[in-house]
Amino acid sequence: MWRSLRVDLRAGKAYWQEVPPEEVAMGGRYRTARLLLEQEAYRFDPFSPENPLVFAVEPLAGTGFPTPTAPAWAPAAP
Structure with missing residues (x-):
């Protein structure tokens, strides 16, 4: 789990x-983008x-x- x-x-x-396993397999960048869309971050200043x-x-x-495993972070930037 x-x-x-x-x-x-x-x-x-x-x-x-x-978190569903298929979402984990997609990776951190996918998850950050999905969560920002889910929370409608594009509406906020x-x-x-x-x-x-x-x-x-x-x-x-x-x-x-041995792969790029850097953390992903996603703010709604100007």
Whole structure:
């Protein structure tokens, strides 16, 4: 089972969310883009506190597998 941690800084809450295996296989960049679209980040001003910021890792990160496994992060930038 794969999980992601979602943190709501305004509400001061954090919760775990299950992630389907096919989404994990797509990688961190896919996940960041999907989450930003899901939250409709394109509607927010880039400097607004409501603007989401997503951090993710590629599926093979931390395994020692010789591929680019850099973390992905995605803000809605100006």
